[in-house]
Amino acid sequence: MKVKFWGVRGSIPTPGKDTVRYGGNTSCIGLDAEDGTIVIFEAGTGIRMIGSKLAAMSPVKVHLFLSHTHWDHIHGFPFFIPAYIPKNEITIYGPPHFDKNLREIMAQQMVYSYFPVNSDELQATIKYVDLKEETVEIGSLKIRSKLVNHPVTCFAYRVTEGSKSMVYTGDNEPYYNFMASAAMDEAETAEIAMIVEEQNNRNVEFVKDCDLLIADAQYKHSEYPTKVGWGHSSNVHVVDMSIKAGVKHLVMFHHEPTRSDAQVDEIVQETRAYYAGTGHTGLTISAAAEGDEIVIV
Numbered sequence: 001m002k003v004k005f006w007g008v009r010g011s012i013p014t015p016g017k018d019t020v021r022y023g024g025n026t027s028c029i030g031l032d033a034e035d036g037t038i039v040i041f042e043a044g045t046g047i048r049m050i051g052s053k054l055a056a057m058s059p060v061k062v063h064l065f066l067s068h069t070h071w072d073h074i075h076g077f078p079f080f081i082p083a084y085i086p087k088n089e090i091t092i093y094g095p096p097h098f099d100k101n102l103r104e105i106m107a108q109q110m111v112y113s114y115f116p117v118n119s120d121e122l123q124a125t126i127k128y129v130d131l132k133e134e135t136v137e138i139g140s141l142k143i144r145s146k147l148v149n150h151p152v153t154c155f156a157y158r159v160t161e162g163s164k165s166m167v168y169t170g171d172n173e174p175y176y177n178f179m180a181s182a183a184m185d186e187a188e189t190a191e192i193a194m195i196v197e198e199q200n201n202r203n204v205e206f207v208k209d210c211d212l213l214i215a216d217a218q219y220k221h222s223e224y225p226t227k228v229g230w231g232h233s234s235n236v237h238v239v240d241m242s243i244k245a246g247v248k249h250l251v252m253f254h255h256e257p258t259r260s261d262a263q264v265d266e267i268v269q270e271t272r273a274y275y276a277g278t279g280h281t282g283l284t285i286s287a288a289a290e291g292d293e294i295v296i297v
């Protein structure tokens with residue numbers, strides 16, 4: 001399978017001279033399977049460019065997986081040209097919320113107050129699949145979803161094709177005891193610590209031995225203490241998870257919007273230095289940049 005980054009930024013697009021190398025578009029990852037199946041993860045603004053490419057190939061079948069429906073993961077969808085072309089088939093997979101299914105959530109950003117085209121007016125055949133933790137089989141791919149820790153229902157996805165696999169974490173913060181307080185006695189604290197550890201171990205198990213891990217690593221570890229509960233990981237979190245899981249290549253993703261290219265470079269160096277300091281070897285570490293391709297063979 002081949003992965004291509006079309007948008008790598010978290011939260012909000014960041015055009016400008018300081019972000020030209022890593023890119024300013026919000027999350028969008030294209031995945032081409034060996035059998036030609038076309039998968040896209042996330043509909044951030046990066047989806048506009050992959051849409052232009054796919055529009056020229058119409059009619060096409062596209063499988064679009066959303067980790068969650070925060071703006072930066074869906075706000076490119078109204079500009080996804082294949083959705084306007086009859087005979088194209090687009091299946092959108094993602095989490096429903098308590099009171100709304102995925103179709104209703106996606107339709108909300110295309111009401112006339114916000115956008116001139118209503119989602120019912122899109123010309124392509126569009127199907128919506130409300131996911132839970134499960135495995136979806138599409139052509140030569142198996143795509144497994146797993147809930148992760150974010151302020152809204154959010155999935156990580158593991159894609160397997162034959163013996164090859166890649167995991168995309170979506171927006172993800174390690175589990176922690178968010179109820180910790182002085183009022184909690186020792187036994188309660190210990191019990192919650194055990195639950196937290198179990199949940200984090202489930203994440204490690206989900207990532208286990210994958211060839212490629214694309215991981216939300218929005219913060220430097222020194223920044224994380226002021227961002228607890230915001231739903232994102234630090235560079236150290238994702239290295240530690242990669243070590244435990246035996247990952248081969250870690251790609252840091254969902255870059256903090258205030259970060260310049262030079263600062264992302266610095267974080268890559270800092271992260272590699274941290275990994276070297278652990279005494280482990282064999283993990284490749286890089287930061288996602290728009291236009292980069294990774295072929296897993």
Ligand SMILES: [Zn+2]
Nearest residue numbers: 010011072171
């Ligand atoms: Zn995000």
Ligand SMILES: [Zn+2]
Nearest residue numbers: 068070150171
């Ligand atoms: Zn989010």
